Structures are given as structure tokens and as C-alpha cells.
Amino acid sequence: MKLTNKEGQAVPQVVFRTRENNQWRDVSSKELFSGRTVVVFALPGAFTPTCSSSHLPRYNELAPTFRENGVDDILCISVNDAFVMEAWAKELAVENVRLIPDGNAEFTAGMGMLVDKSDLGFGRRSWRYSMLVRDGIIEKMFIEPDKPGDPFEVSDADTMLRYLNPEAREPEFIALFTREGCPHCARAKQMLKDRGLAFEEIRTGMGSGVSSRSIRAVSGRSTVPQVFIGGRHIGGADDLARYLSAQ
Template sequence: MPFENKEGQNVPDVTFMIRRNNQLLPVTTDEIFKGKTVVAFSLPGAYTPTCSSSHVPHYEQLTETFKQNGVDDVVCFSVNDGFVMEAWQKELDAPSVTFIADGNGDFTKGMGLLVDKSDIGFGPRSWRYSMLVRDKKIVKMFIEPEKPGDPFEVSDARTMLNYINPKAELPHFVTVFAREGCPHCIAAKALLKERGIKFEVINTGAGSGLTARTLEAVCGRSTVPQIFIGSKHIGGREDLEKYFA
């Protein structure tokens, strides 16, 4: 039997137990959704491959873009306990997404998307989906097709952003190859921070597994920093200054 699309209906009224500041705290559906525009997505489980490598990271990367397009919050649901969700959020370094533990599966069951994954030892879990919610009312749902395994075709961040605003400008993802203690690296990172640009740092040198030879193979230079904006190689600190100028 196909999953019911609940567009036009309100989200279920549920009280969740989440973990914040070393405490388990109750959070209601109203606190999450009432009076807000929320992008929510749900997934089968913390620490699972697709959820960790693609689903959550892409929403984290696009959270600011969602907010620029009228969204108040981006929320991740999973039928896991609050301890697991808190630890997983820290490990993924995803501070922009709000993680909600649907420990008993009450919310997921109310959405009609609680599925039995006992065959792989998971027990009851959420089917993968995303939705746009305004003041508790579901405006749009993207439910993964009912196929064997764990399909991931329509509940991704890009699909949701394209629904909200097909002309939304995607952020440029910035990567900085650096080395601990390098003054030019410190200056380059400071320049990016001054401009409010988020970036990831890949450290090179002793113990990192990345040598000068590796760096040269990647970008044709063996010195640090080396900065990439999107797929474009900008170069070192002075090159970054010229790029912004």
C-alpha cells in the first residue's frame, strides 16, 4: 500500500525528548513548527551510510540558502534516542540543522511513515522523506519511492530548494588546504571569516596523510595554503586577496 501524502494536513502533535546541554529535555511539535516555515527531513538512522555521507551534509551546506529564501529552520528527524542524535550531530559537524530524536517513533507513525526494518536488525524506523511545513501545515512532501533497500532520489536538499525557489543561488563551497602554524594559512582563513564565508580546512603535513607531493598532484603547487572555491582553484593567500579585489 503506497504511503499517504499528507500535504494540506497538519503535522502530528508529539512531545519529543531531545538532549541539549547534557540534559534530556521535552520539545513539542508546536515549538518546532508553530508560526514558522520549516524544512524537515527524516531518515532511517543515525550513523548509517547515506544519511551520514549525503542526506544530512547537503542540508547543512544549504541551510543558510534555505534561510535566505524564507525558511526559519531546517530539522532532521530520526527514530533514534536523544543521546545518539546529539553525538551524531557533533560528529557530522552540522550545527545549522536542528536534530530531533523521535525515540518512540510517535511522530513518524503519525506521519504514516513508520516502517519495519527488523530484517536488518533496526526494528521500527522512518521511511526517508522531506517536507516543507508552514505554521504546522504540510505544504509539500517528497517521499522516497517504495523500493527495496534505502532509496534516496527525491528527499535531498537540492530538490527541496528547487521547489522553494528554482532560481536560488547555490553557495560556493570553499576548501582550504593548510598546515598547522602556517602564518599565510592563518591570514587566508581570517580573510574568509571576515567576509562571512564558510569553509572546510584540510590539514597537510606530518600525521595528516597528505604530503606536499599529494598537494602538487591535486593543484599543481606544493605550498600552503591552497584555496578552492567550488571547483575553481584560486591559489594561495595573495591569490585569494586578488580574487576578492
């Protein structure tokens, strides 16, 4: 299998048939890349294990840091149809990466990355790689090694971020357990919003599947809110206020 490194060359000029807000929209390579700095990562298929558990989620997590380091957009390209890519984005709650369906494999073929995965029942798919594109010109490519299976060693988000800026600091992810109607939870969320800090809210209570026992298991407490930042347990709303004031 011959995989082509196209550093220094222009990206293929194609038109992608995409779906946005349940509507068809044709998007050209020029629209995606012209005058912009774009990180692209390509993968064998939506909903497949490594792609869903690691490749796409990590780029989505690090998107704010990429943007702090001059990246205008992050694109995930796969030889899948627009409906599949749209459903995959919803399934993984992807907000910071744009999923681009290369349904006819025109872009992938133009990149020299179209491979035969008929042994898996996939047909022709993309080899896994990532690249940094500036104004339509490929500056850097990270191509997975030509070995059996589905290697995932160099096209990951962390490798690309280190290339862009070895000193870049990844964000500390924030999660908080809340309950509907809890004023202290509302106060904690507002404090985070006032600081411009993104967070994930884990709602507890009836029908949520998360009980007070779960909260106690991870935090040692059964009250809400319980806030975690960068893997550290901060505590409730008052604890969060003290933590933020010390920053």
C-alpha cells in the first residue's frame, strides 16, 4: 500500500455534499480552506471504535486550545454519507469539530489516502491521518504507519497540538453534578459562565440514572452541586467561589 505525503501541495479541489440542520448544503474545498488555518483529521469510518472513543472526542475536547493557537477550524473527514456523519455528530455531542462526509471518496483519493478495507466489509475507505492546512496548502501531515489493522499512533489531537505549539496548555475540563430546581447549582453554573469557563453538567435525580449514591461514590458527599475541575474535586458552590477567587 502506497501512502502519499503531500506536504507543500494544495488540498484536492472537490465539492462535499453535506447536511446541516437537516438541509442539504454543498461545500467546496475553497470555502473550507481558502485564507484559513485548518486542522484536518481523517479516519476509516463513523461509529467505529477508535474513531468514536478516541480520535474524534479528543479533537473536540482540545478545540478551544487549537483556536488559541491560531487554528480557525477543525475538520473530520470520512468516506461516509452525509446522514451518517450528521447522526454521528449528534451521538457524540460534537460541538467543536466540523464533520465532512466524503461520500464519493473524491477528496480521499485526491490525497492518496484511499485504501481497500474489503476484508472488513468496509469497501474503499480513508487511511487514518491528520494534517495542518494553511490557505489551502498542506504544511504538515501525520500519516499512520503502514501496518496491519488500524494503527492510531500519530494522527491524534495531542500530536498535532504539540506540532503547533509544544508549550500549549490543554484546558482543565470542568464537570458538575446538579439537580433540577437547585439554587446552589444555578449559582455554581453562573459563576463558571461569568468566568467564561466551559463545563459539562451532569443532572441527577428522577429519571437521570444518576443517584445520590453515585454522587457520594465519586465525591464523598450526597449534596449538589459537586464540582470537579481537571480531575480534582472542588466541592459545592461555596467551595467553587473560594477556588475561583484564589485563581
